[in-house]
Amino acid sequence: xxxxxxxxxxxxxxxxxxxxINCTYTATGYPSLFWYVQYPGExxxxxxxxxxxxxxxxxxxxxxxxxxxxxxxxxxxxxxQVSDSAVYFCALTLASGGSYIPTFGRGxxxxxxx
Amino acid sequence: KAGVTQTPRYLIKTRGQQxxxxxxxxxxxxxxxxxxxxxxxxxxxxxxxxxxxxRNKGNFPGRFSGRQFSNSRSEMNVSTxxxxxxxxxxxxxxxxxxxxxxxxxxxxLTVV
Numbered sequence: 001x002x003x004x005x006x007x008x009x010x011x012x013x014x015x016x017x018x019x020x021i022n023c024t025y026t027a028t029g030y031p032s033l034f035w036y037v038q039y040p041g042e043x044x045x046x047x048x049x050x051x052x053x054x055x056x057x058x059x060x061x062x063x064x065x066x067x068x069x070x071x072x073x074x075x076x077x078x079x080x081q082v083s084d085s086a087v088y089f090c091a092l093t094l095a096s097g098g099s100y101i102p103t104f105g106r107g108x109x110x111x112x113x114x
Numbered sequence: 115k116a117g118v119t120q121t122p123r124y125l126i127k128t129r130g131q132q133x134x135x136x137x138x139x140x141x142x143x144x145x146x147x148x149x150x151x152x153x154x155x156x157x158x159x160x161x162x163x164x165x166x167x168x169r170n171k172g173n174f175p176g177r178f179s180g181r182q183f184s185n186s187r188s189e190m191n192v193s194t195x196x197x198x199x200x201x202x203x204x205x206x207x208x209x210x211x212x213x214x215x216x217x218x219x220x221x222x223l224t225v226v
Contacts, residue, residue, distance in 0.1 A: 034214055043118070043204050043217035089157070099169050100208070101147065102215065104157040 002027045004090050006105035013080055013112050021075040021108045023064075023090035031092035033057075033066055033073040034102065038087045047075075047088070085112045116140065118218035120205050126224045132193040135221045139186050139207030145169075146188040147215065148180060151202040160203075163188055195225045 007022040025031065032051045036044040048057030053068035062077045073090060087107045093100040119138040127133050139146050147170075148160040159172040163182035180190040186207075192199055202222050206215035 036217075041219070043120075043219045044206075044215075046214040046216065049214055096170075099145075099162060099164070100210070101159055101162055101170055106156045 002031070002092060002094060002103045004092055004103055004105035006088075006090050006108050009087075009107075009109035011108060011110050013110070015082055015112055015114050016079045017112075019075070019077040019080045019084075019110065021088055021090075021110070023073045023075065023105060025071050025073065025090075025092050027071075027092055027094060029094050030068075031094045032100075033064070034091045034093070035062070035064055035073070035075050036089040036091060036104075038089065038107070040086070044089060080110070080112045082112045082114055085110055118205055118207050118216050120203075120218035120221050122221060123219065124222045124224075126226060127195050128226055129195055129197060131195050132191060133195060133223060134189055134191045135203055135205075135223070137188045137190075137205030137207075137218060139188070139205075140216055143207035143209050143216070144186055145208045145210070146182055146186060147206045147208075148188070148190050149204040149206065150174075151204055151220070152200075157204070160190065192223075197225050199223065200225045 003026045034049045035047040037047045048059040050057040050066035056065045064075045089107045090105040091102040121136045145164045147162040150158045162170040166182045177193045182188045202220045204220045206217045208215045
């Protein structure tokens with residue numbers, strides 16, 4: 001079946017460090033790819049998305065490029081802030097009977113120290 | 115534009131009881147999905163409703179059920195609660211799903 005694999009956390013960084021969170025996927029078709037972020041005590045928020053190969057999603061300084069050849073969608077940010085501390089989820093969706101139920105990775109916790 | 119609203123935010127129930135959780139999607143969103151989030155299992159899909167019909171169902175026992183009303187509001191019900199049902203229950207809505215989902219803040223259910 002379809003699946004998403006994320007690097008295990010927590011990822012601990014100092015403020016202004018470079019961030020990479022790895023995400024790879026397995027899918028039977030051509031999925032759309034997403035990153036969601038979950039702050040403590042809240043639900044998930046859509047951070048960015050890419051719908052086809054070589055697309056780059058970006059938002060709030062975060063970027064991820066849809067790499068079909070390596071089936072990856074790694075999340076990057078050039079300079080993290082304390083406020084970026086959260087859990088990040090990589091997800092894919094594939095159309096099935098008009099439905100697009102996301103398959104989520106296990107999540108990667110990011111802790112940024114001042 | 116109001117977000118996805120889930121009520122209540124917190125709930126404590128006793129084993130064997132039943133519980134109903136409510137979700138109001140973003141206006142105009144017809145797809146509503148429910149997820150169970152636990153530290154051990156991560157995010158697990160429960161079911162999806164679209165135009166009052168259950169369109170997809172995850173791998174959960176029949177104690178978990180849901181419904182959607184004509185105004186797209188949705189409820190999920192868990193009967194005969196077990197300790198293992200303690201989790202954060204998240205509702206998400208979408209116009210089409212392909213462009214991503216908007217999640218509510220969740221209902222934290224504790225079964226004692």
